[in-house]
Amino acid sequence: MSAKVPRNFRLLEELEKGEKGQGSDACSLGLDDGNDIMMTNWNGTILGPPHSVHENRIYSVKLHCDEQYPDVPPTVQFLSRINLPCVDPTKLQCLGNWKREYTMETVLLELRRFMASGNNKKLPQPPEGSTF
Amino acid sequence: MALPKRIIKETERLVAEPVPGIQAIPHDDNLRYFDVSIHGPAQSPYEGGVFKLELFLPEDYPMTPPKIRFLTKIYHPNIDRLGRICLDVLKANWSPALQIRTILLSIQALLGAPNPDDPLANDVAQRWKEDEPGAIATAREWTQTHAAP
Numbered sequence: 001m002s003a004k005v006p007r008n009f010r011l012l013e014e015l016e017k018g019e020k021g022q023g024s025d026a027c028s029l030g031l032d033d034g035n036d037i038m039m040t041n042w043n044g045t046i047l048g049p050p051h052s053v054h055e056n057r058i059y060s061v062k063l064h065c066d067e068q069y070p071d072v073p074p075t076v077q078f079l080s081r082i083n084l085p086c087v088d089p090t091k092l093q094c095l096g097n098w099k100r101e102y103t104m105e106t107v108l109l110e111l112r113r114f115m116a117s118g119n120n121k122k123l124p125q126p127p128e129g130s131t132f
Numbered sequence: 133m134a135l136p137k138r139i140i141k142e143t144e145r146l147v148a149e150p151v152p153g154i155q156a157i158p159h160d161d162n163l164r165y166f167d168v169s170i171h172g173p174a175q176s177p178y179e180g181g182v183f184k185l186e187l188f189l190p191e192d193y194p195m196t197p198p199k200i201r202f203l204t205k206i207y208h209p210n211i212d213r214l215g216r217i218c219l220d221v222l223k224a225n226w227s228p229a230l231q232i233r234t235i236l237l238s239i240q241a242l243l244g245a246p247n248p249d250d251p252l253a254n255d256v257a258q259r260w261k262e263d264e265p266g267a268i269a270t271a272r273e274w275t276q277t278h279a280a281p
Binding site: 005012015 | 159162189191
């Protein structure tokens with residue numbers, strides 16, 4: 001069995017990946033409060049996927065990693081208004097099948113994939129830049 | 133879960149022959165994850181404080197160094213706001229011949245000898261160079277506020 005990385009060191013890895021610019025170009029992540037030693041609250045952005053109504057839009061989200069992360073997924077909340085089936089209107093419910101190896105970046109990229117899928121890429125959207 | 137012999141031996145020795153002023157206790161549910169406390173060295177601004185840290189031995193330890201950070205807030209030019217430590221033996225100068233015990237001693241020594249020329253917390257390092265007595269006074273205050281035993 002492989003070593004189980006504890007929550008705090010896992011979050012540091014995720015932070016450092018962003019600091020070193022090794023993350024995905026399609027999303028970004030940062031600590032909400034750079035003094036928060038427990039690294040609980042994060043700000044993220046998702047670049048709207050191409051060939052969809054979301055293209056060229058930047059969506060802001062808040063992520064919350066409680067003490068059980070990454071055994072349980074972070075909670076995610078959109079700050080930017082968006083018309084997406086799982087956004088109700090600010091709490092997200094489309095993050096099933098969580099695995100411990102997943103990261104906050106996985107969540108952001110999964111949301112982005114969801115925005116580009118099927119009917120979601122054509123849904124009418126609120127004015128760009130509006131917030132919940 | 134098969135824990136490498138090396139880790140078992142190090143842990144046993146840490147318990148049987150503890151280093152003065154340093155404690156490291158593995159978590160029951162993750163034997164690679166340690167709760168650490170380090171007493172601030174005498175004659176340093178951290179004297180009288182007990183600092184909590186967390187330490188994790190990654191999968192490929194001892195080929196890669198332990199990961200370690202402070203959980204107690206500390207005013208020190210080589211320790212940042214999230215408790216991350218700038219110390220050569222935790223990075224480029226790591227060797228598998230080093231151990232948890234030697235790393236913890238190095239960190240205790242770093243508390244006694246801050247090095248503002250190789251800073252991690254830039255604002256703290258700058259203050260350390262420009263106003264050393266002021267910086268030391270702040271380090272003392274933070275020790276009393278955050279690291280009271």
